[in-house]
Each structure stands twice: as structure tokens, then as C-alpha cells.
Amino acid sequence: MRMIGVVLLLCLPSLACAQQTEGQYDVRALGAKVGDLALSGVVKGSRYSVASRFETTGLVNALSGVWFQLKSNGRVQGDTFQPRNYIEEMDTGRRQSKERLTYSGGIARRDGPGSGRNSKHAVTDAEQKGALDPLSALFVVMRDQPAQGLCNLTQRIFDGKRLTELAMTRRTEAGPLITCHGIFRRVGGYSPEDLKRKRNFEFTVTYAPAGELMRLVEVRSDTLFGPATIIRR
Template identity: 35%
Template sequence: MANWLKRVGLAAGISAALAGMVRAEEAQFDLVLRGITAGSLSWSGAGDPGGDYAVRGVLKTSGFAALLKKVRYDATAKGRIAADGTYSATRYAEDADTGKRQSQSVMIWEQGVPRIESYKPERKAKPWDVDPTSQKGTVDPLTAMYAVLRDVAPGKECNRDLAMFDGRRSSKLLLGAPKAEGSQVVCAGEYRRVAGFSPDDMAEKTSFPFTLTYAPGADGKMRVVEVAMDTLYGKARLVRE
């Protein structure tokens, strides 16, 4: 992965961006599936409204789950955050292994419109493919994750509506209004498949509800401590370490 990122000129750029931004954040989550730790999600990023952001994320299965199905996702993203907190992606690189397929891709945004710079291995066009030029204003999956999971000031939790495009598929990430539960804040959300998925995938499931739980951090900000979600493999949780 590192060698591949260097070839597309991203590894050094992301590292330099993270090192040069004062407000760097990082988080580690355990992926718990049906009560068993099945993997981990980690990310590190930096960026504030009115400036640029850079983030890297890694998701992988572990333990018994990895014996059944190895899944790995390693990605980097860069872009800009507007003064109102709106994210605009500029570049995204992904190295993924879903257990069914392995792929590497690079995508850039020009004037808000994504363009696929490379996708390996090459594949034949599908009837349900999404035209990237129709995806103006979208962000990549890692940018969406970063926007949702990073620490926020009290009162800024939840209330997100993000349109995503990963180079092949378009989807939506929605977060509703915050609800106070003691010192914590909970919001209901939904991941929704929109287009670019096979007919079988769309027939299988299009809506994946989840809940996001925030708790006060040591720095006075609210941080996501748990994500509880429905998956194709049953109930799952991301629990912050």
C-alpha cells in the first residue's frame, strides 16, 4: 500500500499535511459483530473550517472473523472545509479487499466534479454504472466518515446530509437531530444505497440504519464513542477504545 501511494504521489503529501496542521485528531474503534470483536477501524486527520483537511483511514477484520472473510480498506483523502463546515473533496485514494474483490483507485474532484484517475484492475462497464460527471458535490467515503466521526463542539453533533461517490457507486449518509441522554448525545442515522449497485445488491437491501453516540471528551468536545448499525451480517457496533 505504501509503495502504491508513493507512486501516485499521495503518501508524502498526506503525511506532510497532517504534520503541518496543529489540530490533528486520531481515533481507534473495535468492530464488534454479534458480540465478538471482528476487526478494527482507525483514522487520523486534521482540518478546520475555512482551511484544508487531510485524513487517512484503515479498516480490517481480525481474529476469527478474518479466518472467515478477510476485509481490508486503506484510504487517504484531501479537501477543504468551508466556513460553515461543508466538506469538499479534492483527492481520494483507496486500496480495498472486500473478500470478493481487490481494487486500487484514485479519484480527483475538479470544480466539485469527480474524475476517476485510475482504477485497478480494469473492469468492463456495467449497465448500472454511475457517470462520475453526474456526481458534482459528492465526497468520498473516507471524507464522509471523517466528517461524521470527528470530535465536535457541544451543540454541533449530528445533523449531517452527505452525498458520497466511491468511483463506481453513489450513496447517502444521513444523520438526524441530536437527542440528549444524560451527559451523552445520540442521533439516528442511515446509510442508503442510491445507484451503481448491482440489481441483486439493491434487491438485497438499500437502507442501513445506525445510531451514533457522543460523550464528553477530556478537552470539552463531544466525541463519538459508539456506532451501532445494521449490516448484512447482523447487528454490529464500532466501540471507541
């Protein structure tokens, strides 16, 4: 799920060229702001690292405060991300959790308690091989990138339990803006009841020029609870 940024032409041979993305976003649902999202990532040479944090705000926070922070790192080659480590920390107000995925040969392994495969709906190694962790997948979509690579993306995502697939299916342009249209699919790790409730979620991602690259300014997505929007500040 990734289109690598252009190499800066003026980088000196003795320096390591790096492309960095920083963003602060409002998350809105049901007509109101429900949270703040921050993302910071860098691609330097053949390696990348990214961190993100979300926390609820306003009435949602007062009723049920939730926050999570994610970190991921790995290698990048051509147009391909290869995660090495993924860490997820979460506090729902009722419980706290921390999970970690480590990768070998494109296959993720969960560390810590509950890392075994006890579910009858468990995803196999063959099914999840080559999938990105959730944060790496988010970074591929949300980072600054060249216009020519936008909207050409099909990528599976594995969070240690569930397997999904993101597919951008078409591209539209309105003046300087480029919008990618796509489908987010539940693939594995879900019960038949979950899949019957909803399997596919439509979304759009809109980018605006930022110097020589394009920068994400808005995401609109269907969810189990209705439409949701992420807007760059």
C-alpha cells in the same frame, strides 16, 4: 457531512490553528470482535487530510484476512468539505486492488484501469456532483466537533462506482451523551436486485464530552449481515 470544529481562541496570529482527531476502534459483528479500525485526521486552516486503516482480527482473520487503508485530502470552507484526492488500497486475501479518485468542480474521476463507465447502472456526473469520498464522509462523522452542530447532517457519498446518502434524522440526549439517529441509503450504481435486497440501513452515532468538543464513542448500524458496532477504545 460535516460540522467544523471551533477555532481555538488562544491561537496566536502567527501560528496556524489545527484541530486533530486520533482514534482506535474495535469493530464487532455477530456478537464478536471482527476487526481493528484506526483513524487520524487534521483540519488546519482551510485544508484537511485524513487516513484510516482497517484489518480483520481473530477467527475472521484466520479464515479470510482482509485489510484496507484509505487516504483523503482537500479543502474545508465553513461547514463544507471539498475533497481533492482519495486513495483506497485493499487486500481481501484473494486479490489486491488500488483505486484513486481526483476531483474537479466537485466531480470525482477514477484513475487507472476500469475507470470508464461500462455499467448500465453507472452514476452520472450530475448525480455525484458534490458528494464526498467515503473517508472524508467518515471523518466528518467521527472527528471531534462542537455539540451544537451534531445530528444536523445530510450528505451524499460516492466511491467511484456507487452513490449513497447519509441522513441524520433526529437527536437524543442522555446525561452528557448525545446520540444521532439516521438512515444510510443506497442511491445509485446498484442493480435492481441489490436495491430489492436492501436499500436503507438504520444507524446511531453516540458522542461523549472531550474538553470543549464532543467525541465519537460508539456507532451502531444495520448491515446486510446483521447488526454491527464500532466502539472507541
